[in-house]
Amino acid sequence: MIPGQGGIVTRFAPSPTGRLHLGHAASAIRAHDFAVTRGGRFLLRIEDIDGTRSRPEHVAAILADLAWLGLRWEGPVFQSQRLDLYAEALAKLDAMGLVYRCYCTRAAIAASLSAPHGPEAVYPGICRNRPRHEDTDAPHCWRLDVAKALARTGPLNWWDETAGTIACEAAAQGDVVLARKDAPSSYHLAVTVDDAAQGVTDVVRGIDLFAATHIHRLLQALLAVPTPRYRHHPLLTGPNGERLAKRHGAPTLAALREAGEDGRALADLLRAGRLPTGFSARNA
Numbered sequence: 001m002i003p004g005q006g007g008i009v010t011r012f013a014p015s016p017t018g019r020l021h022l023g024h025a026a027s028a029i030r031a032h033d034f035a036v037t038r039g040g041r042f043l044l045r046i047e048d049i050d051g052t053r054s055r056p057e058h059v060a061a062i063l064a065d066l067a068w069l070g071l072r073w074e075g076p077v078f079q080s081q082r083l084d085l086y087a088e089a090l091a092k093l094d095a096m097g098l099v100y101r102c103y104c105t106r107a108a109i110a111a112s113l114s115a116p117h118g119p120e121a122v123y124p125g126i127c128r129n130r131p132r133h134e135d136t137d138a139p140h141c142w143r144l145d146v147a148k149a150l151a152r153t154g155p156l157n158w159w160d161e162t163a164g165t166i167a168c169e170a171a172a173q174g175d176v177v178l179a180r181k182d183a184p185s186s187y188h189l190a191v192t193v194d195d196a197a198q199g200v201t202d203v204v205r206g207i208d209l210f211a212a213t214h215i216h217r218l219l220q221a222l223l224a225v226p227t228p229r230y231r232h233h234p235l236l237t238g239p240n241g242e243r244l245a246k247r248h249g250a251p252t253l254a255a256l257r258e259a260g261e262d263g264r265a266l267a268d269l270l271r272a273g274r275l276p277t278g279f280s281a282r283n284a
Contacts, residue, residue: 009035
């Protein structure tokens with residue numbers, strides 16, 4: 001446990017679907033230092049509800065990597081042990097009439113979109129107005145009726161350290177999934193519930209999740225839970241400008257650790273805004 005139980009609470013919440021790399025390290029260090037230097041608490045949460053990809057060996061590696069970097073944390077808490085909380089939140093939204101079952105396959109959704117689209121295409125609402133008496137137990141996900149939800153909450157704002165006060169524009173993302181066909185919760189619902197339950201005051205995470213915050217702010221209003229302060233930071237990129245990721249050949253912390261690198265020295269390098277030769281930082 002971190003000494004000094006101050007009012008600041010941050011967290012690092014990796015998914016155990018692979019090994020951590022330098023980008024993860026930089027984000028974890030930012031969240032850790034923001035809390036610890038203010039006498040607060042730094043929490044570790046393992047987002048392991050993706051049962052098909054989560055692996056125990058990756059959890060062990062995450063713990064070893066963070067300790068190697070010299071970080072101290074409370075936890076970890078595992079999302080797979082908190083499924084009842086997500087079910088309770090989904091039931092609350094259902095009782096408000098704000099969610100619906102969606103039976104669409106990816107192929108059906110793609111076929112319904114007339115314009116070219118990418119992986120982030122907005123769901124066209126095929127199942128939105130399906131009568132409840134037509135619901136079946138066929139494979140389905142649960143979607144949030146975002147327009148109806150926004151009509152209930154009215155205009156919302158949230159705050160980011162760099163961007164300032166932001167008007168919530170959740171409608172731009174369409175009716176997002178809150179519970180998947182293959183998992184009891186989506187990232188959006190689980191992270192909102194967990195941050196509230198754990199008393200997170202400041203969310204320190206990469207700029208790639210900036211857009212997701214619009215949905216999280218809407219869910220916070222609907223579930224009547226506090227809204228943290230957000231501190232979205234630049235991502236780390238390789239020499240070719242691509243975001244550091246396993247698929248781009250980013251070195252894993254485990255590989256560096258096993259090669260005998262000094263983890264605390266690496267952490268200090270990242271704190272100073274410096275990276276090993278061949279890497280650079282920029283806004284995504």
